[in-house]
Every structure is written in C-alpha cells, then in structure tokens.
C-alpha cells in the first residue's frame with residue numbers, strides 16, 4: 202500500500218504505485234490538454250508530484266517537449282540565475298565488502314588496486330585541492346567496517362577541515378558513505394558535515410537485489426530508509442541519486458520523486474540535492490552490458506523534468522559526463538558540477554602508475570579546474586565556490602523556507618561573486634581572471650537588495666586587498 206508518510210521503504214516507494222503511475226503516464230503521453238495544464242501549473246515553481254512528472258517524461262508531442270525544456274530553463278534562471286556551484290570528490294578508501302555488480306570496487310574484483318589514505322595522505326590531497334581553488338568537497342569511500350570504520354571517516358573529516366594552506370580552506374565537506382546507523386549519522390553531524398549523500402542506485406527492488414547480490418548493501422529497505430535515519434541523527438541536508446542505466450529510467454525517476462515526496466511529508470524537508478550519474482566504463486565494468494543505458498536526448502529530458510518537479514533541490518552532474526553533455530545539462534537544471542576530478546584513491550597528488558588502477562570510473566571530462574571555470578565564464582555562468590549556508594546554520598527547513606520565499610538570491614548571488622573573486626585573486630590564469638572580472642561587474646546588478654549590493658562591492662575590494670571569507 203502506497204504511503205508517503207510511512208517509514209517503511211516498500212510503502213513510501215510503492216512498486217504498485219510506480220507501475221500505476223507509468224501506466225497513467227503512457228495513457229496520457231499525447232494528451233495535449235493535460236500536458237499543458239501540468240506545465241501551466243508548474244510555472245509557479247511549486248513543483249509537481251510524481252504522477253504529473255511522469256506524464257511530462259512520457260510526453261511524445263514535439264511542441265510540448267520543447268515547452269518542457271523551456272520551462273526547465275526558466276525555472277532554473279528564476280531560482281538559481283547563472284550560478285553554478287563547484288565541488289570535487291575526494292576518494293579516501295576503495296576497500297569494499299559489497300558485491301555491487303556495476304562498480305569496480307566490488308569485493309570479488311581481485312585485480313583492482315586497493316588503497317586507503319593515511320591522514321598524512323589526506324592532508325596532501327587536500328592541499329592539492331586547495332591549490333586548485335576548491336572549497337567544497339565530497340568524500341567517498343567503499344563500505345568496509347574493518348578497513349574504513351566510522352572513526353576513520355570522522356578523523357579524516359577533522360583532518361580536512363584542519364588544513365589551511367596559503368589562502369586555501371575546505372569549507373564544506375559533504376559525505377558519501379554507505380548507509381549506516383542513527384548513531385553514526387549523529388557523529389557525522391557533530392563532525393560538521395554538509396550534505397550526506399547516498400545514491401539509491403535503483404528504486405526497483407527486484408533489480409536492486411540482483412545488482413547487489415552480497416554484502417550489507419543487499420538489504421534494500423535498510424539502504425532506502427537511510428535518509429530517514431540520517432535526518433533522525435540530525436543531518437538536515439541529504440542528497441539523493443540514481444545510477445541511470447541500471448533499471449528502466451522512467452521507473453527510477455518516479456521512485457526518486459516519491460523518495461523526495463516522502464522526505465518532505467515524513468521528515469518535513471525534501472532532499473537538498475539530487476545527483477544524476479549515468480553508468481561509465483571502469484575496471485571490470487562494461488557499461489554496454491547494462492541494457493537500460495539512457496541515450497543523451499532522453500537524459501536531457503530527465504534533467505528537465507526533475508528541475509520542474511523539484512525546483513528547489515540542487516542538481517549535480519559529475520565528470521562522468523563530457524564537456525558537451527555538461528553544457529547541455531547546465532541549461533536545463535543542473536546547479537552543481539565537479540571540476541578536475543580524480544576518481545582514484547590519492548589521485549590528486551600522484552597520478553597512478555600503469556600497473557595501478559584504483560579508480561571508480563573513467564572520467565569523461567579531463568579539464569583542469571581553471572579550464573572548467575574559464576569555460577563556464579565564457580558561457581555566461583558564474584562559477585561559485587560558496588559554502589555559506591551550512592556555515593551560518595542555514596540548513597534543512599531553514600534553508601528551504603528562505604529559498605521558497607525567493608530570498609536566497611540575496612545570499613547566493615553576492616556569495617557567488619565574492620567566492621569567484623577569491624578564486625580569481627588566488628588561482629586563476631590571466632585569461633580566466635580577465636573574463637571573471639567582466640562577469641562580476643555585470644552580475645553585480647543582479648543582486649536584488651541595494652544594501653547587499655553595496656556591501657558586496659566593498660567586500661570585493663577588500664578581497665583584492667588580501668582579505669578572505671566574507672559571506673551573506
């Protein structure tokens with residue numbers, strides 16, 4: 202029985218409700234009147250339920266499909282303007298006791314190089330990330346209670362926050378570790394993490410169990426209910442995600458939106474972010490063996506529909522996607538991207554030798570951070586290194602209230618400009634710096650509040666004189 206308020210995964214992600222929704226969407230895929238009604242309703246940025254979103258995803262009318270993309274673009278502009286938040290992953294350990302058949306870290310893979318960073322290694326990796334200009338990272342580990350216990354993760358977070366190299370600092374550590382207990386989530390909260398991220402991989406229970414044949418991750422309900430436990434442990438900001446390619450994508454998009462509805466209904470606040478990775482080649486993994494691969498055009502539509510359905514949830518695309526694809530997705534709703542990522546353990550300091558390979562997947566965008574920033578500026582975006590909300594306690598429902606009241610623009614826009622100015626002063630190439638100065642000058646006028654704008658101008662000058670870390 203479908204019940205978004207239930208704490209039981211098979212009730213808030215009801216298989217029957219998803220099948221009914223997909224059937225309803227199929228029946229209405231050419232229902233012009235209904236599709237236009239849904240699009241009209243979504244213009245107020247209040248989002249859509251999973252059934253309405255499924256109809257848009259299934260829509261086969263050319264004109265309406267264009268309207269879906271246009272609306273996604275409008276909503277993105279209205280809420281996020283031209284800002285794109287930057288981050289980088291940091292792989293701490295690739296030991297894993299699970300048997301996920303789509304990931305090279307599965308424990309039966311005997312030829313991948315297993316590594317775990319020491320605290321000294323982590324300090325070196327963090328300095329390398331700071332020297333590029335990163336301020337926000339997501340730590341990643343496999344699941345292994347012996348090689349990678351929670352205490353190791355907590356110690357590593359402490360190390361990361363403690364490194365201050367030149368003008369660098371990691372100001373927000375997001376955490377992507379396996380589903381765990383309320384107690385451990387409480388410890389992560391106390392360690393000062395930003396968002397807790399856990400990909401569902403797929404919401405299709407039968408497929409999920411087949412794709413995770415062994416290890417603790419095999420337990421679908423324990424995994425799917427992890428965000429409830431994280432919130433119970435005091436973590437306000439949680440990040441959902443599906444690995445597209447594992448199950449039919451329509452099923453997973455509906456499941457993902459039902460999960461968001463569940464968090465909103467049962468826990469009082471929806472997901473902070475949604476990630477949209479697609480399966481990539483890796484050691485021991487051939488993506489062509491996964492028959493549910495999503496073609497580019499349909500992937501674009503997924504991003505547009507998610508943007509319309511959950512306007513206030515950040516959307517993340519990693520370097521799994523190419524420069525070209527990232528450019529297409531940025532227009533439709535993506536708000537956060539990684540840059541210069543290394544998906545191997547210890548990859549920022551030392552490139553791996555030919556006989557080593559500890560990477561989780563092959564990256565599809567190999568540019569340096571400066572090249573990515575330069576490209577974003579050229580496209581008219583404001584690359585932002587902002588981490589302000591979590592640092593001033595603007596998380597969970599406090600954050601959502603501000604966003605929904607349209608007030609966040611008075612924080613995001615100035616913070617984006619201030620953190621970009623820091624990047625330009627400390628790390629940018631001359632060409633990037635010149636482009637960045639032009640963007641900052643133009644974008645200042647899009648700060649709605651006059652007082653905030655004047656204060657931003659003052660802080661920009663102070664940054665040029667060597668001061669750092671202003672935030673609204």
Ligand code: SF4
Nearest residue numbers: 297301304306307343
């Ligand atoms: S997806 Fe995560 S849990 Fe599964 S094998 Fe890879 S690292 Fe381990």
Ligand code: SF4
Nearest residue numbers: 587588589590612613
């Ligand atoms: S002000 Fe808050 S919402 Fe806006 S970019 Fe910064 S951290 Fe994100």
